[in-house]
Amino acid sequence: MTAPAASVQPDLVTVNIDGHELAVPRGTNMIEAARLVGVDIPHYCYHPKLAVVGNCRMCLVEMGLPAVDPATKQPLVDPATGRQKINWMPRPQIGCGTNATPGLHIRTNSPLVKDCREGVTEFLLINHPLDCPICDQAGECHLQEQATAYGRGYSRFVEQKNVKPKRTQLGPRVMLDDERCILCSRCIRFSRDIAKQDVLGFIDRGSYSTLTCHPGHQLEHNYSLNTVDICPVGALTSTDFRFKMRVWFLKQTNSIDTESSAGVNTTVWSREGQIYRITPRRNDDVNDTWMPDSGRVLYKQVRAENRLTAIKVNGQPASLDAAIAAAAELLKTAAPGPQSQIVNRKSEIVNSLALVASTRSTVEEQYLAKKLADALALPAAARHLPAHLAEGDGLLLTADRSPNTRGALLTGLADKLPSPALATLAADIDSGRIDTLLVINEDLTAAGLTAAQLARVRLIYIGTHANPTSDAAQIVLPARTVFEKNGSFINQQFRLQRFEQAIPGLAGTTDDLVLLARLLAAAENRPDTESGINAIWRRLAADAPVFAGIEYATISAGGLPLVPGTLARLAFPEGESLHYKTTATTAAP
Structure with a gap:
């Protein structure tokens, strides 16, 4: 069930743009x-999420207002047209500095406007280097686009161009070619107003103006690469992506930043199975047009040295079928029921199996993990979910460093907020009550368990990267990263957001949904027929009322706000951040 749309009625005014009236x-x-x-007013300094400064003058338009009689205040009618007369201002005005008022008229395609744009473009190109063929911004450069539309095709400037610093390292991740800078000040305003790090500014005057860092400072905050995203030219470039690939060769795929519960919308840029960069994707309800720098390098996990790519059973390579069969047999042996081999002093069959699921798994994976736990008759005390907590930054890195804690609650995998330490599980292992573990994408040593405790249990590990837990596992099933599969997360706003597969999975890895679906089918003694994401969503929508009527394909690019009910009152760890305010009224159980 999705949240109802807000019913706030805006104060509408009628404006006229190139003869088209709209409210x-x-x-x-x-x-x-x-x-x-459908009218694009060219601009450089304007950005919808930054303060207006009117630096570039590229957005000049003709502007007029309805004429009224000074004495009677009644509208004046133009005899030639029979319509209300419009008093056009004698000089063009900047479109970015003008807001809609009743009766406002603008012209965006008149000869005067075209002359203004051609003049601004010529001035911007006077000292601009002619290095488009080697510029990283080629293909997504606003100046390049406008020069094509309003440039002369030749230069009337025969004097010596100004030479400014090149390859200036503003910070560890941002490089500056100052001679390309058109002084739009977007980077300055972002760092000062959004990132709250006032480290950039202009020095000198006129055509000698230069962008630089304030003395004793660097552009090194965790949002520095957003200045590269919003730079309209090739002045600011990413040291990670610089000279790696032309953007027109890259495929764009919608994804989600998995490093926290903010659910930042991203775009993954890839070619032939290799990811080259990650950039923010605009979502005005979640992250505007920003993302942390730390989320941009997550693609390097795909080919990390510790990536798991070999299926193993008891330390030996095995086929997927053999590993699934061995894991299913181990789960059935340890689970409660007639097949269990563990009895207590009263000769009662007891559970010796525990599940450790992950808040980093997708909604679909968490649902299958929950169904698997149900099929194995695991009690709530044998279902564990470690939390990943750190200090939030008040913007887009939250205290909950997992993308899907809310998903675990809404799918029924968890009935309370997770804890960073698995003290209960450690005690159960020490007492001998638990001797078998199914671990999904978690390192138990990070949750407080010791290597000695891991050595006491039989362990099945499903995950993407090697760690002490996978090293101790008898059965290892390599899974896929968020870039190699489809799925969805639920962010801190209880907004359901889907992501799409950007690249094929590495050889030797298997989609988590396939692994969990096959284990579930084995636990339920039936063929595996439900590993497809659409089939899983049909079951999920039927089982959980909050997802009723939702299909994976119907989740829009901007996400779907859900109605969490009483779960919204839990004491979640996040503080206030961009587009999020805390609403907890009760402590976590």
Whole structure:
């Protein structure tokens, strides 16, 4: 069940853009209003999420207001047209600095406007280097696009161009070619107003103006690469992506940043099975157009040295079928029921199996893990879910460093907030009550268990990377990263968001859904017919009312807000951040 849409009625005013009348909320920026009628007003310094400064003057338009009689305040009618007369201002105005007011008229394609754009473009190109063929911004450069539309094709400037610093390291992740800078100040405003790190500024004057860091400072905060994203030219480039690949060769895939519960929307850029960069994807309800730098390098986990790519049973390579059969047999042996081999002093069959699931798994994987635990008749005390907590930054890195804690609660995998330490599990292992573990994508040593405790149990590990837990496992089933599969997460706002497979899975790895579905089928003594994500969603929508009526294919790019009910009152660890305010009224159970 999705949350109802807000019913706030905006204060609408009528404006006229190139003869097209439309109603927009009062105060709408005219660049944004023009987009509603398919008109693109060129601009460089304007950004919808930053303060307006009007530096570049590229967005100049003709502007007028309805004429009224000064004495009677009544509208004046133009005799030639029979319509209300429009008083056009004698000089063009910047579109970015103009907000919608009743009766406002603008012209975006008149000869005067075209002359203005051609003049601004010529001035910007006077000292700009002609290095488009070697510039990293080629293919996504606003100046390149506007020069094509409004440039002369030749230069009237015959004097010596100014030479400015090149390859200036502003910080560990950002490189500056200052001679390409057009002084739009987007990077300055972002660092000052969004990242709250006022480290950039201009020095000198006129054509000698130069972008630089303040003395004693570097552009090194965890959002520095957003300045590269919003730079309209090739002045700021990423040291990680610089000279790696032309953007027109890259495939774009929608994804989600998995490093915290903020659920930042991202775009994965890949070619021929290799990821080259990750950039933020605009979502005005979640992350605007920003993302942390730390989330941009997560793609390097795909080919990390400790990536698991070999299926193993008792330390020896095995086929997937053999490993699944061995894991299923081990689970059935340890699970409660007639097949259990563990009895207590009263000759009662008891459970010797525990499940450790993950808040980093997808909604679909958590649902299958829950169904597997049900099929194995695991009690709540034998179902564990470690938390991953750290200090939040108040923007897009939250205190919950997992992407799907809410998913575990809504799917029924967990009935309370997870804890960072698995003290109960450790005690059960020490007492001998638990001798078999199924671990999904978690390192138990990070949750407080010791190597000696892991050595006491039989362990099945499903995960992507080697760690002390996988090293101790008798059965290892290599899984896939978020970039190699489809799925969905539920962020801190209880917003269901899906991501898509960007690249094929590495050889030797298997989709987590396939692994869990096959184990579930074995536990239920039936053929595996439900490993497809659409089939899983049909079962999930039928089992959990909060997901009723939802299909994977119907989850929009911006996500679906869910109705969490009483779960919203739990004492989640996140503090206030971008587009999120705490709502907890009760302590976690």
